[in-house]
Amino acid sequence: MAGAPIDGLPGWRRLDLASVGSTNNEALTLAEGGDAGHLWVTAGEQLGGRGRRGRDWASPPGNLYASALLIDLAPVARLATLPLAVGVAVHDAIAACGLPGGTMLRIKWPNDLLLNDAKCCGMLLEARGLSNGRQAVVIGCGINIISHPDPGLYPATALNRAGIAATPETLFAHLSRAMEEALTVWDGGRGIGAIRQRWLAAAHGLGARIAVNLASSRIEGIFEGIDADGVLMLRTDDGALRMISAGDLFFGSAISGPQAPQGREPEHG
Structure with a gap:
């Protein structure tokens, strides 16, 4: 199977690439080839990153591009709540890097992170039925560390520009652990009540x-x-x-x- 073991995360592997078209696409290709999942695909840059509704994702070096591949994670009917767990995990990973005083880090529905009211991260979740009858789920995360795309629908920013000391490696270490913890709490959708409360506690704009x-x-x-x-x-x-x-x-x-x-x-x- 692709990748090397991740220290401190039994059962997880990481395939770290210098450059790739899309980490999500790479993960799905590996799934079609029989990978057993619990695999992170990371890349120094993406040449063909993509987003929700087919939008482009600019992916220059220096930011974190990571996709987690999971096989038969949960029944299809329960996957609708998975983005909540992912949002909580990414929020916790960025916060673990250390937030300067007065920094606001909030989750914006449906699947963004806002840093001081500007977008610093996007997530793209994909599910695909495989030829062997199993189901692959890929959790894609793109986190702006040193640069950000030109603003699209919303203002954008990067972690370092907001005073957060992070590198792709340190942030990945936090992300991989936070994702494992959130997925454990989510528990195939059975723990959505606890995840929902954590999501709401970090949500942007409630009551507004x-x-x-x-x-x-x-x-x-x-x-x-x-x-x-x-x-x-x-x-x-x-x-x-x-x-x-x-x-x-x-x-x-x-x-x-x-x-x-x-x-x-x-x-x-």
């Missing part, structure tokens, strides 16, 4: 007015939280509770601006 860009419209209201499946609960001005499973979320002054184009947004894969 927000706008959500849907596929062809925008809706505004109060962000009341997420349900047990990670679906956003929005209280509209007429008092109705809207449940939103996908969309682009905006806070503060961005609410009153024009509807953002459904274009490039930096997320990893």
Whole structure:
């Protein structure tokens, strides 16, 4: 099997590459070749990184690009809550690097991390049925350490620019351990109650007015939280509770601006 054992994480391996098209794609290729999972694929740079909804992900050297491959992680019906566990893990990994006083690190629905109100990380989760009848799940994380893509729909930043002393190696050490811990708590979806509470404790904008860009419209209201499946609960001005499973979320002054184009947004894969 590909990769070398990871110290302190029994059963996990790491395949560290200088350059790759996409760490998610590499992990899925290895899964098709029979890899047993519990494998991290990391790369110094990505030449063809991609994000949610097919958006590009700029991936120059100096940042962390990492994808965890897991096989038969949980029944398909329970995978909808996995992004909550991943968000908690990435939040905890960045926090473990040490946050300067006054630094705000928050989780932004559905799958981003905000550092002082600017995006510092994107995540892309993919599931694929394999020819051997098993199921591969890949958790892709792209974390800006020394640089960030040009702003797309949201402002962006990098950890070092916010005074967080991290390198790809130190951050990966924190991420691999935080992910193992969060997945253990999540427990194939059975522990979603505990994960949801941790997610809410780190969430950005609870109780605030927000706008959500849907596929062809925008809706505004109060962000009341997420349900047990990670679906956003929005209280509209007429008092109705809207449940939103996908969309682009905006806070503060961005609410009153024009509807953002459904274009490039930096997320990893």
